[in-house]
Amino acid sequence: MTKKYDVEIPVLIVGGGGAGLTSSILLSRLGIESLLVTRYPSTTHVPRAHMLNQRSMEIFADMGVDSQIRAKGAPQEYMSRIGFLSGLAGGGPKNGHGRRIGSIEAWGGGYTDPEYVAASPQAAANLSLRRSEPVLKKHAERYDHAAIRFNHELVGLEQDAAGVTSTVLDRGTGETYTVRSRYLLGADGGRTVGELAGVQLSGPEKIMTLTSMYLSMDLSPYLDEAEDAVFHWIFNPDHPRHLGWGAVLVPEGPEWGRKSKEWVLHVTGEGMDASQPEKMVQWAREAVGLPDIDIEVLTIAEWDMGGYLADDFRAGRVFMLGDAAHKVPPAGGLGLNAAVQDAYNLCWKLAAVLDGRAGDALLDTYSAERRPVNQHNLDTAMQAAPAQFGAAEVMGLSPDKSAEENWAALRLFWEDGPGAVERRHAFTQWLGNLTLVFHQHNTDFGYTYDSPAIVGDSTPAPAPLDAIRLYQPSTRPGHPLPHAWVDRAGERTALRELIHGGHFALIAGEDGHDWVEAATQIAEQRKLPLRAARVGLGDVDFVDTRLAWTKQREISTTGAVLVRPDGHVAFRSAASVDDPAAVLSAAFRRILHTDGE
Numbered sequence: 001m002t003k004k005y006d007v008e009i010p011v012l013i014v015g016g017g018g019a020g021l022t023s024s025i026l027l028s029r030l031g032i033e034s035l036l037v038t039r040y041p042s043t044t045h046v047p048r049a050h051m052l053n054q055r056s057m058e059i060f061a062d063m064g065v066d067s068q069i070r071a072k073g074a075p076q077e078y079m080s081r082i083g084f085l086s087g088l089a090g091g092g093p094k095n096g097h098g099r100r101i102g103s104i105e106a107w108g109g110g111y112t113d114p115e116y117v118a119a120s121p122q123a124a125a126n127l128s129l130r131r132s133e134p135v136l137k138k139h140a141e142r143y144d145h146a147a148i149r150f151n152h153e154l155v156g157l158e159q160d161a162a163g164v165t166s167t168v169l170d171r172g173t174g175e176t177y178t179v180r181s182r183y184l185l186g187a188d189g190g191r192t193v194g195e196l197a198g199v200q201l202s203g204p205e206k207i208m209t210l211t212s213m214y215l216s217m218d219l220s221p222y223l224d225e226a227e228d229a230v231f232h233w234i235f236n237p238d239h240p241r242h243l244g245w246g247a248v249l250v251p252e253g254p255e256w257g258r259k260s261k262e263w264v265l266h267v268t269g270e271g272m273d274a275s276q277p278e279k280m281v282q283w284a285r286e287a288v289g290l291p292d293i294d295i296e297v298l299t300i301a302e303w304d305m306g307g308y309l310a311d312d313f314r315a316g317r318v319f320m321l322g323d324a325a326h327k328v329p330p331a332g333g334l335g336l337n338a339a340v341q342d343a344y345n346l347c348w349k350l351a352a353v354l355d356g357r358a359g360d361a362l363l364d365t366y367s368a369e370r371r372p373v374n375q376h377n378l379d380t381a382m383q384a385a386p387a388q389f390g391a392a393e394v395m396g397l398s399p400d401k402s403a404e405e406n407w408a409a410l411r412l413f414w415e416d417g418p419g420a421v422e423r424r425h426a427f428t429q430w431l432g433n434l435t436l437v438f439h440q441h442n443t444d445f446g447y448t449y450d451s452p453a454i455v456g457d458s459t460p461a462p463a464p465l466d467a468i469r470l471y472q473p474s475t476r477p478g479h480p481l482p483h484a485w486v487d488r489a490g491e492r493t494a495l496r497e498l499i500h501g502g503h504f505a506l507i508a509g510e511d512g513h514d515w516v517e518a519a520t521q522i523a524e525q526r527k528l529p530l531r532a533a534r535v536g537l538g539d540v541d542f543v544d545t546r547l548a549w550t551k552q553r554e555i556s557t558t559g560a561v562l563v564r565p566d567g568h569v570a571f572r573s574a575a576s577v578d579d580p581a582a583v584l585s586a587a588f589r590r591i592l593h594t595d596g597e
């Protein structure tokens with residue numbers, strides 16, 4: 001009998017970027033077979049998406065790739081701030097060139113900001129996709145559950161009540177084949193799947209067009225004051241026509257700080273043309289103020305800063321992830337992070353449904369939970385992007401002034417004179433606005449879910465101190481589990497590690513034996529991966545020696561918190577109840593959408 005389809009697989013993943021590769025690893029780890037197809041023969045050559053926030057690093061820790069990412073990424077001491085520099089050329093800092101005009105701490109200041117240290121066991125990391133994608137690819141290929149096919153492109157898709165039939169082109173041979181899957185993950189950056197599945201994208205207009213030059217050059221002699229910056233924002237008075245938005249210079253590694261061999265320079269302005277490398281090299285030399293520097297062009301790309309959001313992240317058996325579902329201006333670095341976090345929300349649900357432990361309606365909560373988060377991301381980034389304008393003006397610089405006049409304005413930052421303190425303070429005030437970009441801790445880390453896969457406890461949501469900038473830990477259902485280092489047998493562990501490997505976690509107080517017993521029994525009956533523990537002081541499984549959990553848990557010694565495999569609290573009880581087994585069973589029925597049982 002001839003086979004109806006060339007490949008039959010539970011999940012087809014389309015796209016081998018951050019969203020697709022993360023999904024592949026997460027599904028494999030949960031024992032779900034998948035096939036990933038992606039259009040190009042290799043991982044990306046484009047060095048975008050370098051900031052990996054704390055939440056993504058927590059997810060990478062769960063996936064077992066955090067240490068490889070960190071080993072290749074910038075050391076924390078080179079990640080503390082964004083530096084504003086005058087042009088690099090001339091006699092160096094002594095005459096103003098290459099001098100730091102100001103700086104602002106970013107993404108937790110290289111894990112020195114106490115708020116960021118208290119919030120997570122993971123520091124943010126700095127490694128662009130060009131170097132992180134190969135790490136993810138290698139890891140994804142290690143699992144027997146996953147087939148990874150580069151140079152294979154989805155060209156057709158039809159779905160019915162039972163599954164999705166896709167047509168894939170093998171670009172190496174030119175032949176097509178069919179894939180039948182129960183579900184399809186559209187992680188293709190918004191290029192094909194959305195249109196084929198009828199997903200509508202809507203969103204704001206573009207903000208600006210930028211040209212990003214990926215260059216190899218030796219800047220080590222010119223960057224005396226700039227070792228510790230995630231990136232440098234350069235305003236070079238020698239070339240007034242570059243002073244509008246300035247130029248953003250991002251080290252790319254493989255060594256870091258001033259020793260970086262590769263750099264990305266983001267510029268904007270009249271007359272740029274990505275198709276003319278010679279012209280753009282000239283532009284780059286002027287922007288940094290090094291007219292004679294040797295530059296090797298690796299790539300140049302022009303792109304529009306803007307955003308969109310899919311109206312629904314689910315279309316039947318097709319799910320949209322990452323840029324396929326949402327795009328944001330890269331003000332704060334939310335794009336790749338959100339892609340990774342989409343996958344973390346969806347994959348445990350898919351695995352539970354495919355294994356028969358949850359009802360299909362659980363999958364509706366993917367869009368119900370991730371769409372509002374990504375709407376907030378988009379709103380944050382659209383608000384943050386314009387906050388980056390106006391630096392030149394507040395420094396007293398203008399394209400309409402001569403180079404001498406602009407240098408005179410800038411000199412007030414390092415020479416005392418009339419108006420110097422006022423100028424410096426005006427710039428400091430302007431830097432404060434940039435917390436919208438570089439301190440988005442509630443947006444990028446504290447996001448919460450509200451859906452039928454969360455059992456609310458009727459407590460009011462905490463009033464946000466600042467919905468973008470300030471993360472407020474809470475165990476209220478829907479919130480991410482607050483971080484606490486706890487100890488067992490002399491070893492320190494992060495409480496969130498209880499969920500690693502796709503586990504639910506039941507965390508009870510010191511006197512919560514009944515909760516632990518009930519949760520363990522239910523998990524056995526339902527064949528659910530679950531870890532249950534009592535945490536606190538005294539006769540407990542994990543000792544809260546720093547009282548970090550006690551301070552944040554918002555339950556009594558007889559209460560319990562149930563955490564989903566994606567780290568979000570699904571249910572909590574402030575104290576003991578008469579029948580914890582009945583209460584927890586009802587909670588699991590609700591969370592897993594098995595109400596018909």
Ligand SMILES: Cc1cc2nc3c(=O)[nH]c(=O)nc-3n(C[C@H](O)[C@H](O)[C@H](O)COP(=O)(O)OP(=O)(O)OC[C@H]3O[C@@H](n4cnc5c(N)ncnc54)[C@H](O)[C@@H]3O)c2cc1C
Nearest residue numbers: 015017018019039049050051154189322323333335336337
């Ligand atoms: C300049 C810049 C800086 C940025 N900085 C940051 C940052 O610091 N932090 C951050 O989090 N984000 C950042 N971003 C955003 C980030 O790059 C994206 O949001 C993220 O890479 C999206 O990942 P993805 O997997 O969804 O899509 P992509 O990376 O676009 O991957 C999609 C994949 O699908 C493949 N594909 C497309 N069509 C098909 C098809 N028909 N069949 C098979 N395969 C297909 C593509 O070839 C590609 O490999 C930045 C973006 C820009 C432009």
